[in-house]
Amino acid sequence: MQNLWLIPAFPLAGFLINGTIGRKLPKFAVAFIAIFCVMFSFAWTLKVYAATQSFITPVTEHYFTWIQSGQFRVGWDFTADRLTAVMLFVVTGIGSLIHIYSRGYMDHDESFARFFAYMNLFMAFMLTLVLAANYLLLFIGWEGVGLSSYLLIGFWYKKKSATDAGNKAFIVNRIGDFGFMLAMLLIVINFGTLDIATVTAAAPGKAAVTLTAICLLLLVGACGKSAQFPLYVWLPDAMEGPTPVSALIHAATMVTAGIYVIARSSNLFSHSATASEVVAYVGLFTAIFAASIGLLQNDIKKIFAYSTVSQLGYMFVGLGVGAYSASVYHLMTHAFFKALLFLGAGSVIHACSGEQDIRRMGGLRGKLPITFATILCAGLAISGIPPFSGFFSKDAILIAAYHHAPWMFWIGVVTAGMTAFYVFRAIFVTFFGTYRGDAHPHESPLTMTVPLVILGILSAVGGFIAIPKYLDPIFPAGEEGHAMGLVVVSVAAGIIGILIAGVMYLGRPRKESAPGPLYNLVYHKYYVDEAYNAAIVHPLIVTSRSVLWKLVDNAIIDGMVDGAAAQTRNAGNLLRKLQSGSIRSYAAWIVVGSVVLILAMGLTGAGR
Amino acid sequence: MDLAFFVIFAIIAVVSAINVVVQTHPISSALSLIGVMVSLAALYLLLGADFIAMAQIIVYAGAIMVLFIFTIMLLNTGGETGATHRTAVQIAGIPALLALLAALCYSLQRFYPSSVQAAFGGFDKGDAHSIGTALFRQYLLPFEVTSILILVAILGAIVLARKEID
Amino acid sequence: MSAPAGVPLTWFLVLSAVLFSLGIAGFLLRRNIITVFMSIELMLNAVNLTFITFSYQLKSNSGHLFAFFVMVVAAAEAAVGLAIILTVYKNRGTLNIDEVESLKN
Numbered sequence: 114m115q116n117l118w119l120i121p122a123f124p125l126a127g128f129l130i131n132g133t134i135g136r137k138l139p140k141f142a143v144a145f146i147a148i149f150c151v152m153f154s155f156a157w158t159l160k161v162y163a164a165t166q167s168f169i170t171p172v173t174e175h176y177f178t179w180i181q182s183g184q185f186r187v188g189w190d191f192t193a194d195r196l197t198a199v200m201l202f203v204v205t206g207i208g209s210l211i212h213i214y215s216r217g218y219m220d221h222d223e224s225f226a227r228f229f230a231y232m233n234l235f236m237a238f239m240l241t242l243v244l245a246a247n248y249l250l251l252f253i254g255w256e257g258v259g260l261s262s263y264l265l266i267g268f269w270y271k272k273k274s275a276t277d278a279g280n281k282a283f284i285v286n287r288i289g290d291f292g293f294m295l296a297m298l299l300i301v302i303n304f305g306t307l308d309i310a311t312v313t314a315a316a317p318g319k320a321a322v323t324l325t326a327i328c329l330l331l332l333v334g335a336c337g338k339s340a341q342f343p344l345y346v347w348l349p350d351a352m353e354g355p356t357p358v359s360a361l362i363h364a365a366t367m368v369t370a371g372i373y374v375i376a377r378s379s380n381l382f383s384h385s386a387t388a389s390e391v392v393a394y395v396g397l398f399t400a401i402f403a404a405s406i407g408l409l410q411n412d413i414k415k416i417f418a419y420s421t422v423s424q425l426g427y428m429f430v431g432l433g434v435g436a437y438s439a440s441v442y443h444l445m446t447h448a449f450f451k452a453l454l455f456l457g458a459g460s461v462i463h464a465c466s467g468e469q470d471i472r473r474m475g476g477l478r479g480k481l482p483i484t485f486a487t488i489l490c491a492g493l494a495i496s497g498i499p500p501f502s503g504f505f506s507k508d509a510i511l512i513a514a515y516h517h518a519p520w521m522f523w524i525g526v527v528t529a530g531m532t533a534f535y536v537f538r539a540i541f542v543t544f545f546g547t548y549r550g551d552a553h554p555h556e557s558p559l560t561m562t563v564p565l566v567i568l569g570i571l572s573a574v575g576g577f578i579a580i581p582k583y584l585d586p587i588f589p590a591g592e593e594g595h596a597m598g599l600v601v602v603s604v605a606a607g608i609i610g611i612l613i614a615g616v617m618y619l620g621r622p623r624k625e626s627a628p629g630p631l632y633n634l635v636y637h638k639y640y641v642d643e644a645y646n647a648a649i650v651h652p653l654i655v656t657s658r659s660v661l662w663k664l665v666d667n668a669i670i671d672g673m674v675d676g677a678a679a680q681t682r683n684a685g686n687l688l689r690k691l692q693s694g695s696i697r698s699y700a701a702w703i704v705v706g707s708v709v710l711i712l713a714m715g716l717t718g719a720g721r
Numbered sequence: 722m723d724l725a726f727f728v729i730f731a732i733i734a735v736v737s738a739i740n741v742v743v744q745t746h747p748i749s750s751a752l753s754l755i756g757v758m759v760s761l762a763a764l765y766l767l768l769g770a771d772f773i774a775m776a777q778i779i780v781y782a783g784a785i786m787v788l789f790i791f792t793i794m795l796l797n798t799g800g801e802t803g804a805t806h807r808t809a810v811q812i813a814g815i816p817a818l819l820a821l822l823a824a825l826c827y828s829l830q831r832f833y834p835s836s837v838q839a840a841f842g843g844f845d846k847g848d849a850h851s852i853g854t855a856l857f858r859q860y861l862l863p864f865e866v867t868s869i870l871i872l873v874a875i876l877g878a879i880v881l882a883r884k885e886i887d
Numbered sequence: 888m889s890a891p892a893g894v895p896l897t898w899f900l901v902l903s904a905v906l907f908s909l910g911i912a913g914f915l916l917r918r919n920i921i922t923v924f925m926s927i928e929l930m931l932n933a934v935n936l937t938f939i940t941f942s943y944q945l946k947s948n949s950g951h952l953f954a955f956f957v958m959v960v961a962a963a964e965a966a967v968g969l970a971i972i973l974t975v976y977k978n979r980g981t982l983n984i985d986e987v988e989s990l991k992n
Contacts, residue, residue, distance in 0.1 A: 715832075782926060837944050881973070881974050
């Protein structure tokens with residue numbers, strides 16, 4: 114009994130403590146409680162890892178039966194195998210670092226305790242999601258992280274844009290959740306259980322159509338959570354939340370939940386070729402689509418947001434072509450360098466007193482040396498330059514893609530080049546040249562720089578953690594193969610991207626030429642948000658207002674209720690006339706009544 | 722002979738009853754009511770109810786109706802004035818009345834097509850001896866209760882009608 | 888002259904019904920409270936006649952006793968009722984039944 118439940122329980126306790134009495138505690142106490150709870154989860158994971166000799170066999174713990182209905186049983190079960198181990202370490206490890214970072218970043222915020230309470234809540238749900246042994250428990254974690262994401266995006270709730278972004282995230286997620294719920298229903302109907310191990314073991318024996326349907330619905334859910342096309346629109350807006358939130362939730366952990374679910378259900382997907390193809394297409398399209406938008410953005414966080422969407426697309430490609438361990442590998446390295454990019458951006462924003470537009474930064478290299486060095490590590494990692502971590506994981510995916518279908522490889526390479534370009538554009542514009550802003554930039558405090566350094570080291574050497582070899586045994590066999598030529602091509606694409614960015618943005622400022630129509634289209638994110646608004650949001654609002662509110666609610670429902678009351682009142686009015694106060698009318702009624710009575714008795718023979 | 726006796730007194734009773742209802746001044750109504758009671762007493766004699774007939778005359782016609790006449794004279798309001806406009810009650814009342822009458826006659830005809838005939842001397846247990854015996858044997862309890870009832874009525878009447886002592 | 892023709896009992900009952908109906912008519916149609924009261928007494932008398940008639944038919948004097956008790960109760964009721972009428976007259980100054988309607992609505 115490894116007591117896996119302790120892993121999500123501690124952050125939950127932290128949430129409860131900070132949520133209830135956090136406001137009355139001093140800041141260091143609040144932070145200490147929050148950070149301690151997350152680090153405890155990390156330490157416990159480590160302990161279980163050692164105790165089970167790195168999860169050679171999965172650990173399953175059954176706590177209590179939650180639903181028992183005939184043959185159908187859902188229990189509160191946690192399971193931990195190698196995939197879980199990777200996820201647990203990533204979530205708790207990076208979570209701890211970001212909590213420490215937040216101590217410094219949120220120091221001047223007035224809702225200090227609320228922030229840490231929500232962060233701990235998120236950790237509790239995410240860990241539940243990762244540890245769940247059945248789809249229903251996973252869904253609880255799934256919904257929970259969606260909730261925490263909403264709470265944290267709209268953390269500064271007095272800003273309308275923040276609450277709008279929170280709403281958008283939650284609603285778009287909900288669409289994905291609907292797909293997930295339908296998938297769960299289909300699983301129950303076809304497999305009779307929601308236990309993941311049972312379902313994946315029984316997958317080979319089911320009809321391909323069934324599996325395809327289930328997998329496609331799971332994909333819908335994953336698209337919502339992992340921000341793939343067409344449900345990606347919430348992620349860029351989610352940058353309204355504080356930067357640590359963007360780092361934790363929208364880079365390293367929550368958005369990886371979709372990938373985790375598909376990886377967990379790998380047996381289902383590998384037996385449905387159609388679904389896997391769709392996964393790969395969705396991922397590939399999203400990757401290049403988002404990368405193209407990221408080329409032209411000017412808000413440092415938005416650049417990285419689109420980068421996240423794009424990198425998640427890469428992971429989906431990996432899942433789609435059967436390279437499950439490669440995708441999870443990329444998930445881990447991406448967590449390192451993307452969290453680092455966001456935290457570094459946070460450091461820059463903090464230094465520039467809240468400025469987020471890169472056009473008003475510049476020359477920060479000298480003023481924020483640690484930030485600069487670590488962000489550079491992250492940039493090299495994401496561009497796939499050896500020996501940084503991103504190189505290994507991205508190449509694993511690209512090579513697998515090539516073996517599946519060569520054209521996917523080439524699109525992936527182009528995307529890699531674009532990735533390198535926009536990340537280094539951001540780096541060059543922010544850290545080189547002269548400072549174009551108004552604030553007084555200074556290096557961030559230790560609580561912020563130490564996590565940056567740790568993540569920088571991980572981004573640099575994290576690639577040497579041999580994840581694929583570790584995970585391969587639990588996944589169905591994927592596409593194998595090495596090809597040195599492909600590796601060279603992808604690295605070259607990265608280097609070319611960096612060089613082009615350097616040429617365009619280092620040195621003297623370029624002349625601004627009038628933007629062309631293509632530029633406008635991409636700059637406005639292909640007007641996707643506007644299209645959604647016109648096609649879906651606006652008609653819904655109009656229908657709600659005119660039909661559902663005015664017609665159904667006011668006229669029909671209120672009409673019925675008021676009508677019932679009015680009828681009662683009318684009946685009462687009628688009956689009131691009996692009480693006329695006139696004795697003679699009472700007498701008349703008595704006579705009438707007795708006549709009726711006598712007649713009745715007479716006719717029914719009761720008078721005998 | 723008994724038939725003629727019955728018919729005469731029945732007609733007197735009915736005519737007096739109609740008079741009770743129709744007269745404007747209450748005194749006329751009261752006197753007509755006395756007429757009804759006396760003729761009913763005669764009919765009781767035909768049915769062999771000697772004691773009841775006497776009680777009717779002494780108590781009912783002699784005491785209760787006198788009480789009524791005292792009250793009417795005390796109040797001295799005179800006859801009803803003003804046209805009796807037909808209210809809804811009156812319009813509905815007469816048909817209801819006729820309906821009641823019809824219902825009663827019908828019930829009677831259906832359930833008691835009696836061939837028994839009443840004649841003087843046909844019933845012999847209506848004299849004072851028999852009534853008194855029954856009253857003090859089988860009906861002792863109701864007798865005592867009605868005594869208390871009368872006591873209560875007297876008290877009530879006194880309380881209601883007395884003058885305030887100022 | 889010996890005419891053994893008695894009176895069919897049904898005729899007594901019909902007479903009783905007629906008197907009762909007249910009592911109701913007076914009760915519903917008259918406006919003077921005292922007249923209304925007297926109509927009630929008329930009804931009671933009609934009922935007494937019925938009791939006596941049935942007592943004759945059933946050859947038992949229970950009906951007589953019932954009629955006796957009815958008379959006693961009528962006496963008590965008349966006493967209290969007239970006292971009430973006196974009080975109403977003292978307070979309202981009218982004996983018109985239609986004007987005693989403060990319970991209206």
